[in-house]
């Protein structure tokens with residue numbers, strides 16, 4: 137028996153083909169025919185604008201970090217072919233993380249779905265038609281850029297630490313501004329959330345702004361005590377899991393690492409601010425909550441050389457004498473790194489589990505991949521975190537500025553780096569068992 141034709145022609149079928157098929161089959165009632173022809177072509181107003189509103193405008197609107205605004209048809213139309221290219225290669229929105237390996241449920245995941253990519257591609261291929269403007273989604277009310285975005289959830293921050301002012305020139309190369317500023321905090325507190333906020337005029341120039349914590353030793357030197365926050369535009373900030381305490385120690389300083397890129401307008405006295413929200417019950421919490429920290433995990437002790445026109449793979453192994461939960465993972469490398477993976481090796485069984493894979497690393501974007509609560513890896517004591525990074529110093533690597541160089545470890549963009557940032561919650565056996573059991577119970581419930 138022949139299969140019945142679908143009543144509703146797929147939206148990607150060109151109108152004429154749909155009509156002809158329907159007429160030829162001669163079996164569709166008039167109403168279905170009308171629906172088929174109506175739904176056949178993708179338009180900006182009905183299909184593409186909603187995707188751009190939700191996924192691109194945050195960076196592609198006036199004053200934001202994107203090089204052009206994409207808020208209406210006139211602005212978008214000239215970019216259609218390039219949008220098709222960037223979106224289908226998953227370079228835009230910037231969120232470089234493999235779609236077919238490891239944990240896929242991530243918080244603040246910017247990746248488009250395969251359907252959304254198909255919609256954009258078929259719309260461009262059909263000549264990027266405007267469609268009926270009455271079908272446009274309502275415009276997005278962007279919060280005033282000067283506001284803390286987490287304030288809607290937690291109120292104003294309990295602590296704000298600004299960078300020292302920097303006079304941004306209108307033109308020039310990368311600028312790194314690295315002041316060290318006291319927090320003024322006189323007791324240890326548990327961090328609830330952190331947000332980094334560039335100034336409104338400086339927003340488009342602030343490519344990334346990282347902050348870490350240092351304290352002064354008795355000898356007067358500064359000792360690093362952990363990472364505070366990593367910022368790149370579009371990112372909402374960080375919320376520490378409810379059951380964890382990430383400590384901001386008394387008398388700490390914020391050590392800033394701000395990367396500006398001048399792009400057209402001078403901004404005198406620019407400042408970036410970091411806002412911190414604390415848990416009220418800090419003292420009681422510190423006793424009951426699990427310690428969470430955000431630290432660097434190196435590969436190969438952080439030392440190697442990549443030969444000219446050569447490739448390299450490095451690995452790093454880390455294990456704990458207590459169970460842990462990995463809350464987030466952020467690979468870090470420079471221009472020759474092409475990918476990084478996080479796996480867990482279980483010595484008892486010999487199994488190796490893929491957790492996260494970035495095989496399309498882009499040196500321009502530094503993103504933290506935050507696992508959703510119910511999938512954040514629970515790692516038993518003694519299991520080994522395996523970090524693997526790949527480097528390509530050949531001319532095939534599009535980010536490689538000079539394949540004739542030896543490349544070693546270093547701070548400059550032209551040097552390499554090899555580490556991952558991970559927010560890790562440190563558990564005991566009892567907590568590990570309990571969290572695993574709670575998770576299983578929720579999964580059973582959801583499956584019913």
Ligand code: HEC
Pocket residue numbers: 187188191192193194195196201202203215218219222223228229230246248369370371500
């Ligand atoms: C987090 C901010 C951010 C988001 C979200 C984002 N972009 Fe971008 N986009 C940028 C920045 C910054 C650049 C310029 C640097 C680069 O190309 O990486 C860029 C570059 C581009 C370019 C290339 C422009 C050129 O001249 O090379 C295109 C096309 C583009 N974006 C389209 C999109 C589309 C479409 C979306 C949504 C589906 C999107 N972007 C989401 C920040 C963003």
